[in-house]
Amino acid sequence: MKMRADDVLLVLHRNCLDLTQVVSEWVEWRPGLTIADILDARWPEGMLIDEGLDLLFSVSGRLLSFEEAERYIVRPGDGLSVALVPGDGGGGGSNAIAVVSMMAVMIAAPYLGGTMVSGALGMLSAETAIGLAGSVSTLTTVAAAGIAIAGAAAVNAFIPSAKPSLGQGLGQNPMDNSPTYGFSAQANPMEPGRPVPVLQGEKRNFTPTKLTQHLSTSGDRRLWNGLFLISEGPVDEVFDVRIDGNKAGNYEGLEIDIRLGTEGQDVLPWFNDAITERTEGVTVKLSTDWHEVVLDGTGVRKLGFGVQCASGLGYANDKGGLDPVTVQVQFQHRLYGETAWVDLGTVSISGAKRAAIMRYYEFEVAEGRHEVRYRHPVAPPTGDRYISDTWLEYTHEIVPDDFRLPHCALLAIRALPTDKLNGSAPKVTCSAKRMTAMLPDGQGGAVSRDIGNMAWAALELITNTRWGAGEPVESIDVPSFAEAAEWCELKGLKGSMYWDTQCTLETALGYQGQFGRFIVDRVGTKIVCISDRPVALPDAAFLATSADILQGTLGLEYPNSDDLADGCEITWFDPERGKQVVFAPGDFFNAVVDRPPTVAQITLYPCNSDEGAQRAGEYINRCNRYLSRRVDLTLLWRALGPHIRRGSVIQVAADRLMATQSGVVLSATETTVRLSRPVQLEPGTAYEVRLAHVDVAGDVEGVEKVEVRPLAPVAESTLAYTLTLAAPWEHVPSPGCSAAVGEVQRVTRWYRVRSLSRSSDMRVTLKALEYDEAVYADEGVAPQTDSAANLPAVVGLVATIIDANEDLVSKKLISLAWRGTALEWRVFVRRLGADADEWVYLDKTPYPSFLARNIEVGHMYRFAVTHTGSVADGLTVDVDYQLNTPSGAIRPVTVIENGVEVPLYALVNGEPQQVMGVF
Secondary structure, X not given: OOOOOOOEEEEEEOXXXXXXXXXXXXXXXXXOOEHHHHHHHHOOOOOOOOOOEEEEEEEOOEEEOHHHHHHOEOOOOOEEEEEEEEOOOOOHHHOHHHHHHHHHHHHHOOXXXXXXXXXXXXXXXHHHXXXXXXXXXXXXXXXXXXXXXXXXXXXXXXXXXXXXXXXOOOOOOHHHHOOOOOOOXXXXXXXXXXXXXXXEEEEEEEOOEEEEEXXXXXXXXXXXXXXXXXXXXXXXEEXXXXXXXXXXXXXXXXXXXXXXXXXXXXXXXXXXXXXXXXXXXXXXXXXXXXXXXXXXXXOEEEEEEEEEEOOOEEEEOOOOOEEOEEEEEEEEEEEOOOOOOEEEEEEEEEEOEOOOEEEEEEEEEEEEOEEEEEEOOOOOOOOOOEEXXXXXXXXXXXXXXXXXXXXEEEEEEEEOOOOOOOOOOOOEEEEEEEOEEEEEOOOOXXXXXXXXXXXXXXXXXXXXXXXXXXXXXXXXXXXXXXXXHHHHHHHOOEOOEEEOOOOOHHHHHHHHHHHHOEEEEEEOOEEEEEEOOOOOOHHHOEEEEOOOEOOOOOEEEOOOHHHEOOEEEEEEEEOOOEEEEEEEEOOOOOOOOOOOOOEEEEEOOOOOOHHHHHHHHHHHHHHHHHOOOEEEEEEEHHHOOOOOOOOOEEEEEOHHHHOOEEEEEEXXXXXXXXXXXXXXXXXXXXXXXXXXXXXXXXOOOOOOOEEEEEEOOOOOOEEEEEEEEOOOOOOOOOOOOEXXXXXXXXXXXXXXXXXXXXXXXXXXXXXXXXXXXXXXXXXXXXXXXXXXXXXXXXXXXXXXEEEEEEOOEEEEEEEEEEXXXXXXXXXXXXXXXXXXXXXXXXXXXXXXXXXXXXXXXXXXXEEEEXXXXXXXXXXXXXXXXXXXXXXXXXXXXXXXXXXXXXXXXXXXXXXXXXXXXXO
């Protein structure tokens, strides 16, 4: 049948423990088609489900209950998975068959005949693994996770310091529950539905999942058998097995067998059968009365009994020795619900020793759930000289099976208890490596990549169809991952992860990006990896001028030093010693005398070297010190290129921030440009114009091109709309381009976009953090900071009279605002007129604004703002503060003389004062 776009993919899993028994076909869709219709067409006589088995339904990666499956109407293009899986067996968490089978379901159910249907991550539980299909389609929430930085203190980076979403209602860090990464010692986990671990890179001394364990008896020797799940396979190698922290080779009589997780791997010895061991309610001292027990397992075809004479057997003769004594044990069984008992046989145990005698007996039975009973058919001899107490110690419910668990790396251990190895549950750790994976090359093929590199590891999480998100290659920007991987390689950002706890894709990518210094985001229809590597050609970046920024939306923030951490405490994981902590103090740690230093606590789960942890701390401190300016602005959509995303570097030429003059191009020639606003040019100053084309693509980003051209010098102060260039345009600008004019190399400041949001009214809001290539390069000379000699400390001082309600009283206040590069400013005031006062110091502020309170009404005042203690080093503004003065901005009044706009002055009490108006 030829496949059509609306056909339905049907995948049948006949045996969840064997992935080779999978049948898939395309079903023609029709309106009203149900799952029952599809199955009835293939089994018109009905489908028989053996006792102890259930049907598991999944549609396009979403797990359905039986009731939902009955009601579900199939949609075009659905992927339908029907799997035959073990039921609960009535045994709860003690059924080893169910434990391992649920592991297999996690692999089988999301894998629909090689199609990319499931978006589950292999680290998820069986129940949720199938239900998170397509989660990568909401990768906008992945971006919101950003790079994780814990702790109360803020730490700057190009991505906001937000902790990744924990997801799934966990309410805590998923890794806290990890036997490998958890901060407290934990035994090997063993419970149904636990996630199948996934290994990326080389991980040492991790704690694998215990699938099952049982005791076996060989003669008078009791052996402990443990089966452990290492990882989704195949892996390259499993090595350095340790028991209770000691190397396995130190134990006598210990055997190890390993499977690397191939599809057709050999059956493990000691686990050819699925064995459930039961001791609760079974361990009894035998007598001539029957002891009856109802077992839990279904589908059981063998029964095993462990019998022990704990004190030995014998008769104390007159010579001080022991004579042999024989005891008999009879076993019977019946299928659950039947009335007639079936005799399994009677065994005899003989011995003459004072040490424990252990025996194990196994019987084949009819398949089903069983009841068993046992007794002494003949009472053993008793008396002071006899040793004859006999105990039934445990029973085994056995399902014969060639137990392979394809695609799972396994570790089997068979150990003889000794004085060094005792107890029923030793903790087993081991090391393993899986260093490469076949990943898309962006050209329709696949290539082997090093998944110790965090960027390639992230790509595997997103694309893997067995346990990953299964995202189609067509929706991934593979070159962006290659760039991030190259940066990780250059910076030595390599590590490993052992995913062994329930975890969302968003959180997993956050852990990797935190160490690899990148985020994964969805931009349009593509999933991209955005690294913090310096941009190749920043001059070709997006340009936003005051002509683009909506009025009243520009905000500049300098974080208070109290809000920034003075150092970092980095937690990392040593291959041998486990969790380690290094401290990276900032340059001014303990330098603030009026408060104790604050420390940001950060956990880098993939990091496995002290050097990498120390370097990460130094990098974060470097960002913390040199990246302080944060800008918010809102633009119209027409002014925002579609290539702008989180992590993009943009140029901001805001007049109030940079003392520039911006406008929109009205017309232009090869050597001139006419703007919508006049530009003031002064002699002796070198100016340049920076312009963003609206119809010329740049070489790097492929959207708009940014051109920078010097202006011809002027001989006198000039206010002009038309500017003359000292060098011609490469491309003559079209009307509508935005441009900014300022001193040479003082027109724009670089910022890296931290977040981007669009609204329905055609507006885009950007939040950005200043960009400095030297910070992200993470080496070489320290970044260059601005000094007062480069840019003015106070520019554009304006005063505004505002109405305010304070302490239930309506009043007028004088608001001052300015811009500049100082770390803090001082504000002074004096009253003008015949009885003029001296300058009065009001206060200092780290922000470019100030509210003047308690100013007496009815006088003329002059306010001064300066970055030093001298008023002469700053700017002044005059305010006529009368009782009936309306609210508004106070600006100079100008007049036109001989075609030139000049300020208007008047004599006040014999002193010339510039005339100010409220606008």
